[in-house]
Amino acid sequence: MKSFLNKTLTIKQIVALIFLPLVLLGTIFVFTIGTYSIHSAEAVTKDTLTAKVINIAPEPVVIDTSAFGKLYAYVDSINNSKMLFGGGWSFYLADADSGQAVCEVDIDHALMPASVMKIITTGTALSILGPDYRFSTSLQYDGSIDPKRKILYGNIYIHGSGDPTLGSETFGGNLSKTAEQWAFAIKKMGIDSIAGSIIGDAESFDRDPIPSGWTWSDVQSNYGAGSCGLNIHENVFDFFVVNHNGQLRISTSPIIPGMKLYNQVLLNPAVEKSYAYVLGAPFQFDRTVLGEVSKLLKERASIPDPALLCAQALKSALWDDGIGLRDSVSTMRLRRLNNVKPSSEKTKILITSFFSPKLSEIVYHTNQVSQNFYAESILRAVSLQQKGFGNAGSSVNIFCDYWKSRNIDLRGFCMSDGCGLSRMNTVTTHQLVEMLRVYAKDSAVFPAFYNSLPVAGESGTIRKLAGGTAAEGNLHAKSGTMSRVKSYAGYVKTKSGKMLCFAMIANNTQWEEKQLKDKFEKLFVLMADLP
Secondary structure (H helix, E strand, C coil): CEEECCEEECHHHHHHHHHHHHHHHHHHHHHHHHHHHHHHHHHHHHHHHHHHHHHCCCCCCCCCCCHHHHHHHHHHHHHCCHHHCCCEEEEEEEECCCCCEEEEECCCCCECCHHHHHHHHHHHHHHHHCCCCCCEEEEEECCEEECCCCEEECCEEEEECCCCCCCCHHHCCCHHHHHHHHHHHHHHCCCCEECCCEEEECCCECCCCCCCCCCHHHHHCCCCCCCCCCCCHHHEEEEEEEEECCEEEEEEECCCCCCEEEEEEEECCCCCCCEEEEECCCCCCEEEEEEEECCCEEEEEECCCHHHHHHHHHHHHHHHCCCEECCCEEEHHHHHHCCCCCCCHHHCEEEEEEECCCHHHHHHHHHHHCCHHHHHHHHHHHHHHHHCCECHHHHHHHHHHHHHHCCCCCCCCECCCCCCCCCCCEECHHHHHHHHHHHHCCCCCHHHHHHHCCECCCCHHHCCCCCCCCCCCCCEEEEEEECCEEEEEEEEECCCCCEEEEEEEEECCCCCHHHHHHHHHHHHHHHHCCC
16 A cells, blocks of 8 residues: 555555556547547648649540541441430441442441342342343234134133233333233234134232232232232233312223222321322232312322233223134133143244343333332342242242352341332341442453442432532432331442442431431431542
8 A cells, every 4th residue: 555645545546556557648649649640641641632633634636527437437426326226227338349348337237228229139130140031921822723714613812920010110011012912912823713712811919019028008009019920010000089079980991991090088088198009919800099179180009910900901902903703811820720731842832932121221210210110020030040940939039049159148137029018128338348249250240230239419319419519410329218218228339439339228217218218318418538
């Protein structure tokens, strides 16, 4: 025990008095040092951050204003647009000679091409059949001719090979003129009477003229006429809706014997745009006309049975020439349905043949106005020439073999028809550009194919595009348009004269058709401005 300030202290109290000041001094020291460290750290961090901000200051953005820079920037603006949500687009631009890519976007994505499919149909057909190929239509007879009485004891056959120009006003013909030529040839044989029938023979092509993949609305439209072995007047008739004292009346040209049109068109003075269409399937003669009109309207619809109409037209022309017919007109299809045994081909004798214009001329018209019916006829002609029967599927197989032999990768490629109307069709821009390059290297084919393509600012379906720019009169391309589909493919020359091949396709984007057309038109100009 010790005493402190006259008080007695225990050992524990003495120890506490000695160590307590030491503990307090230590705490003060640690707190002081810690505070200094924190402030120092803050100072260092602040200085460091200040230094970093100074070091990462953005450098001035350099915008590439060259022709290539403008093209790439515009393509990027499409790539990054929110309007692509739910859809897709592909763009490929390459040197026609070397194949070197200039610009590419998703080039192996198979998309619906719409009418750009026609550049595959027409170009491949030119390559396989040749630009000078002609369709033929033959007049034949079986039985025998009595030279004294000038009577044919047998049948007359109109045998077609799918000529799309037969009786076409586009190529200077019509139904009456064609039938008169046939009648003249028969009369020239010394025939004044026919103890038999006139038979339209369309057996060289598929019996069903409608390709797989066409929608019902397409079949009813004026652009939805299918092709058969014996075509006439582009397989369509004109119909006129006339307001006669408040009553709507319908007339047709040419007149289709046996066809009944049930008029359900409404007279509506307030309708913004008059329209009418005919409901009916192939070989169906009872049809209904629907629509709304405010004034005179002219439209087109598919002929129910083109081969039968050919036979009927010939009968009428023969009658005008004083040549009688004992039996009725018919077709090979109807005779088969009625179990009439067909005559052997060996027993048929040729009277004369009529030939179409050259394939190069037909392809020109097909691509300039994007004629679906002509494209379908051309497709089947390849199989007819190669295999002896015009089958669409067989022609597609021939096409695929042709392109595989040119080392084109066809993965993703699907060809359901020849014109592009089917939504089953798919192709990549890579495949299209490679095909365009093959055409460009074929001196026998390229002049006819290149000249068939519409020219920007001048002709065809792109005559209103890119006027007053470097693309006008320069860019040759086929266009394609369907609901939610826009496409172009063809050739453009740079300012130095270098030829480039291009293809651009958009499917199911948020842009409207007019907006997409404007965007692609801008690409036309940017491509033509390249050095």
